[in-house]
Amino acid sequence: MRELLEKFARRRKRGKVGEEAAARYLESKGYRILECNWRHGRLEVDLICRHGEDLVFVEVKTRKDGSLSSPEDALGRQKIKRLVRAASLYLSEHDCWEFPCRFDLVAVVDTGAGLDLTHYRDAFDASGLG
Numbered sequence: 001m002r003e004l005l006e007k008f009a010r011r012r013k014r015g016k017v018g019e020e021a022a023a024r025y026l027e028s029k030g031y032r033i034l035e036c037n038w039r040h041g042r043l044e045v046d047l048i049c050r051h052g053e054d055l056v057f058v059e060v061k062t063r064k065d066g067s068l069s070s071p072e073d074a075l076g077r078q079k080i081k082r083l084v085r086a087a088s089l090y091l092s093e094h095d096c097w098e099f100p101c102r103f104d105l106v107a108v109v110d111t112g113a114g115l116d117l118t119h120y121r122d123a124f125d126a127s128g129l130g
Helices: 002-028 077-093
Strands: 032-040 043-051 054-064 101-110 115-120
Touching: 002 032, 002 043, 002 054, 002 101, 002 115, 032 077, 043 077, 054 077, 077 101
Parallel strands: 054 101
Antiparallel strands: 032 043, 043 054, 101 115
16 A cells, blocks of 8 residues: 555656646746646646647656656547536636637656656647537
8 A cells, every 4th residue: 555655646746746847847938827727626727828829738648758658648528528528617707708629738758867748738628519
């Protein structure tokens, strides 16, 4: 049980480090971070940003180098549906439906010597998923 808890703590820490690196990266590209880990019930959006006129909902996926799956693989259909629902709730709560929106993915790989980040703008089409 102790090993399982330690593994979970390491994974959680790696995810937090990946989210912080993604936020710094996006800020360096002109994004303004509005929210980190925005939650509504069990739904969460890692980062919510403004980039120009766009409101950008960003999912950050972090994996250790050599993992069985890539960060990109972790963004499946069910996760996308949850992100779209969360984004809809955010838009309603903040009365900002007039802003153009998109969904980005930042894939982070912890190489052991550093972090490799790949930013996917418009990572998926949300039409019909809300």
